Amino acid sequence: MAIKWKVxxxxxxxxxxxxxxxxxxxxxxxxxxxxxxETETDEFTTAKTIEFTAxxxxxxxxxxxxxxxxxxxxxxxxxxxAQLKFTGKKYEAHGNxxxxxxxxxxxxxxxxxxxxxxxxxxxxxxxxxxxxxxxVSGKISRKEFGLTWSAVTxxxxxxxxxxxxxxxxxxxxxxx
Numbered sequence: 154m155a156i157k158w159k160v161x162x163x164x165x166x167x168x169x170x171x172x173x174x175x176x177x178x179x180x181x182x183x184x185x186x187x188x189x190x191e192t193e194t195d196e197f198t199t200a201k202t203i204e205f206t207a208x209x210x211x212x213x214x215x216x217x218x219x220x221x222x223x224x225x226x227x228x229x230x231x232x233x234x235a236q237l238k239f240t241g242k243k244y245e246a247h248g249n250x251x252x253x254x255x256x257x258x259x260x261x262x263x264x265x266x267x268x269x270x271x272x273x274x275x276x277x278x279x280x281x282x283x284x285x286x287x288x289v290s291g292k293i294s295r296k297e298f299g300l301t302w303s304a305v306t307x308x309x310x311x312x313x314x315x316x317x318x319x320x321x322x323x324x325x326x327x328x329x
């Protein structure tokens with residue numbers, strides 16, 4: 154019988170980081186996201202489905218003007234592509250470290266992505282819920298997904314780097 158796990162959004166966060174002017178890093182978050190995992194056992198290597206989505210309109214970089222620009226056609230084009238989606242294909246564990254292989258869809262473009270995963274373990278919380286924790290990290294090229302907006306300063310500095318670092322703290326709740 155399949156075991157279903159659902160993200161606990163109060164104890165999870167999805168973060169991205171990008172170099173600005175190649176001298177500082179800007180951090181952003183997706184405030185609205187969902188993750189569902191189905192496994193055969195409590196071992197996540199038995200995952201049959203891993204489905205993650207994030208609402209583009211929930212981007213928050215602590216700057217309303219920048220957030221509006223990220224949601225525009227220059228970047229994510231939220232009016233046409235309301236969500237990003239990751240579909241996991243294979244979870245390979247090596248002790249507490251693992252790699253998650255899957256397909257990421259941004260702005261209508263789907264590409265294979267491999268993410269690094271640190272498994273934090275499984276515990277039962279004070280309310281009797283079984284929870285599993287993960288730290289997920291990786292790097293993608295924004296231009297590979299059609300996020301090609303670019304600008305250069307008068308001095309020739311790139312305004313926004315191509316590499317986007319992804320970092321997520323995920324807590325899953327086993328469904329009854």
